[in-house]
Amino acid sequence: MSTQKWKVTFKVHRQKANNSPNYDEYKLEVDPEEYVLDAVERIWAFHDRSLTFAHACHHSTCGACGMRVNGVEKLTCITFIHEIAKNGSTIKIEPLRNFPVISDLVVDMSTLYSGMEMVGQRPIVPLSEEPATSDIKPVKAKDGDYIRLSDCIECGLCISACPVATTTSGYFGPAILAGARQASINGGAETLKLVDCADGVWRCHSAYECTEVCPSFVEPGKKIMQLRRAVLRSRIKSLFGSRN
Amino acid sequence: MIETKSIQKPDEAAGLWLLKVLLGVLIIIILTIHLIVNHFIGEGALLTWQDVVDYFANPWIVFMEITFLVVVVSHSLIGMRSIILDLNPSKGTMKIVDWVLSIIGVVSTVYGIWLALKIASFSV
């Protein structure tokens, strides 16, 4: 931790009950090596106890602290202040897009969670089905195979960044489609049928913002394309025989 | 909410999407032919009414242009439909949209074919 202190202004989105949203400003002295979430927490602790924000693990595993920082979706527990600001800057903090706001920086992500359940995304997967893109420690399951926690932490950044999700709540969205891909990677004709619709895999317009903002190596854009190919293969198979 | 309607109405989304892509590929091919063939007429452009009539005297040209018309109109309308779908219309609205787009498609195609054949007839 450096001993340097920066003076940074935080413009935080506030919204309570039925009032229109507004921005409150807080001038903080921060260590540039701190995370944006640390600053938000300090605002809550020492400036305004009515500030509502979501956070839990503080190490990019739970997916709770997703917010828009200067307009870009970030997992605030792993976003260094020096990454997105300088001494004297203003940092704008807003809730994720495309989810209804409950209060201040907290959004209702229940559609994401229920969507994941609907497509059968598994929080724990065999290592063979989801190769590690980072340095992780797989664990041996009872049957001897290696298992790991799935990359997706259900933070919702991808849905916030998706242009299609901005205008329609019907679209499954990148997180859920990536989850469907994970669920159906070794078959899963039912899942494939579920996403083979206008609001599923065919709604994506290849903006790849989801992949850009994902903090957890999921690459949802790529997964959607893989899912499209799996859907087509399944359709062709069913044309010439039975679906697997 | 991932509204349950999206599970209830699978839509022939895959079919239309694939058709859009296929039509797109055809457009690229036919457009290239169209540009090359135009280049060999007159001074490299159809600059007078007579040029156009002479151009359409060739039945292969008529065939190519009519195919081009059908392919472009279809691709364009399927594309417009996609954009409208992004706005989360209700089932009822979408039925109307589908009707309107289909009518526009049929009318443009019939009109275009009529026009092509009419121009071709000027040189008979």
Added chain:
Amino acid sequence: MTTYTNKPSPSNWLKWFDPRHRDTGTWAFILNRITALGLTFYLFLHLIILSQLAQGPDAYDSFLELAKTPIIVIGELLVIVAAIYHGLNGIRIGLTTFSETSNIQKTVFYFFILITVIGSLIFGIRMFTA
């Protein structure tokens, strides 16, 4: 639980065209949508104008005089640029859907922008020095 604002809504359609804070792929999406709308408008305009042809040489040739004015020539060039870009991004979409190339989608986009610029220059120079 009651929630407010920030929900997905068709009224957010203007946000489709806002590239701020977004990356390369969004540019591809925005340009694709704008060229799609522009080309569609041009298509139907073109079909209507061509009805002049059926009215004989006087109607058509006098219209062609109008077509030589700089504004129309610029308009035509824009149509060509739009068609080149839209076709190439279409290829990018087909490519990333049917093959495992999502990881190079940005590079593909930049390359196609280069081709669009080169193509536009070629057509532009030809059209303005004819």
